[in-house]
Amino acid sequence: MGGLLLLTVVGLVLFELQLQRLAAPAGDRFDYARRYAFVGDKSSAFLQEVCSAAAEEGRLSGDYVGFIGEDLDMNYTELQLFDIAVAAKADGIIVNADDSDAMREAIGRAEKAGIPVVCIGTDSYGSLRQSYVGISYYTLGQEYGKAIAALASDEVQNVLILTSPNEKSRGQNLVFSGIRDYIAKAGRAGRFTFETLSVGNGAMFSAAESITDLFGGSSLPEIIVCLDETNTTCACQAIVDTNHVGDVTILGYYVNDTICNAIEKQIIPATLTVNAEEIGRSAVRCLDEYLSTGFVTEYVSIDIRTLGADSIGDYLSQRAAAEESAGKEVSE
């Protein structure tokens, strides 16, 4: 009889616990002190990684960091998202900027509204942003130059550098300069010819269409250099689709699943990447520092790393270990 009563009481307690679980919020409630809006393409794996690292860093200091308009059903441009962040009175904005005037004006509106802005990935030269966290474009060009030089053969090879239309800026120019300087310095100037191609017109999905057109054309360069994640991913897919593997050598930027897979299958020889986590954490630290002191360094440099078939495995292992460690910290 005592057992029966005990079972009844245990059942009731379990039910009460179930109800309490139900009453708990569906997501973790976070009473943040500051809300930093992350402005960028939420479908980009690179930016997702940056944002995730920024969110973890922000959690440590009581900041909420997330894509602005993450749950909106309508897709907005980065400029619109930036405006939304300003209208939503974010405490700070981390933006994957470009070097356009519109972006500079938007950053100016944020500054006017008293919202500090940190650019990541691509800098907005001449804007009123507080800081830039990212790579040195010239150094990036040198790294590409090193990779191109390693591909030198007896015949002259055409190198096509894919640029983005809104980034016809000093950033891309600096990359181009870095490549040429390194090739010249390496004494391979006569082995390569260089061209740039602006893919897309800035509209949605235009880059993918341009790259597909490129690979469907009659004359293909021997080497294609992609300066962003989207172009690299499109090129990896297009080279397979058009059966040009082995005919064209692609040097990519960043690592996502498609790019990683392409390297492992030796569809492309190498990709250059940066430490996205370091970018995200540094961006948050910059905003915190600026809001606390009113001052922050204008440029935080992030290292560049070249990944090939021999090093991609180690890179993935390190990243998995880092993600696991971060997951534990959050759950704790």
Place this chain on the structure above:
Amino acid sequence: MKHGLQSKLILTFLLTSVLILAVNLFLFLNINRTIGRIDRVYLSNLQISLLSDSLSDTQEQVTDYLSTKSSESLGRFYEAEGRYSSLLSEIRLDEESGRVQVMLADIRHISENYLATCEDTLSAKRGRNIQKYRASYDDASQLYEYLDNYLYSLNNVQLGNNSANYAALRQSFHSLELITLFSLIAVTLANLLITLALTKALTDPLSILAGQANEISAGNFDVPELEVRSGDEIGIVSAAFNEMAVSIRGYIAKLRESMENESRMKERELLMDSHLKEAELKYLQAQINPHFLFNTLNAGAQLAMMDGSERCYRYLQNVASFFRNKTNREKQVTTLADEIALVDNYLYIINVRFSGEISYDKRVDDDLTGILVPSMILQPIVENAVNHGVRDIDWPPRIILSVYRTGDSVTIAVRDNGRGMTAGQIEDILAGRTSARARGDETNGVGLGNVVSRLQLFYDREDVFDITSAGPDKGTEVLLYLPMESPDRS
């Protein structure tokens, strides 16, 4: 009474009732809470829809005012703005979480910007600053679009969350059903067990008590003591039963002891009586030295024979025989012939003493004289007939001794023609109330009562003696009924 049956029953039923009540209350409260949650699940969606409608209304009023500049549309704008602000403030941020929490914060801030921009637009309109109000209206419209999209998206997110909550609530309701069913079964079983245990605790001692009572009623007083396990009424009855059993056993033991004592005392009385008689006899024997008396009487008889006095000789011989028979009766049992011989000697002596006036007639069946009878039973009866029957009567006295068979018995009749007896006298003697004739003052010491008692003891039966008389001066007959077979004297 500390823990009476009533208290136990009340406590048990109170306990089970409270248990059922508590379980039902618990379940009832939880069902109410769960239903309340279900009500709240879709409340947020309703709030967001109202907010969205209010936002559209506000934007419409702004557009209307810019188009018409009418006071009515301005009034409607302020109404719509107030309604929107009110609805916005009703959404509680602290009840939400995660991304919804951030979306709501964004909506609130964008709304503030939107309403401020609307105000600026209307102010510019009123100030006829066409360029400014157009630009401001564009900004407000852009913010309106953001807000509208935010609210639409928030509604979708909430719908997704609420659907998940609703599914979880349905699941918890299912769990509640199972737990309710299980709890009620468990409580019912528990109640059943409690009731069974209680009734068993009540009826078991009663059954044992009934069994013990039956044993005692059947005469078995050596029942084991009942175990008293509780202080209730059953415990008290059990304890009282134990005491009663002990008391009955004690009473029976005392009764038995008392009866044994009484029996021993009666036995002692009989022994004393017997010893008394024996003592009387010893006394008589001691008074007369039998051998000396016999020798003396024999010497007298021889002297009379030598003197030629035949009658004297016979007389002395009879006297000597009489005393020899009388004093040598150390044995308790003798033959009927010896008893008759004693009577012969006695009557001969009496007739010599009283001039031979008593006519003595014997009608004896010789086949019956060999039976064994208690000694000294006939002579006292004949002596009684002489002393109280035929002595001093005016007509010739006569005594008839008859011995004859009656069925399985031997009847000895001593009949005289003397004074006779009344019916009352006969009844007194037979009932043992008169002992006048039993005393042996004028006899040789053995009375009629003694004879009767000894005959009854000897044959272990009552109907051994009878007296008949036709009335005063009509004579008396004393009858002895002796069984043919002597009882086993061993």
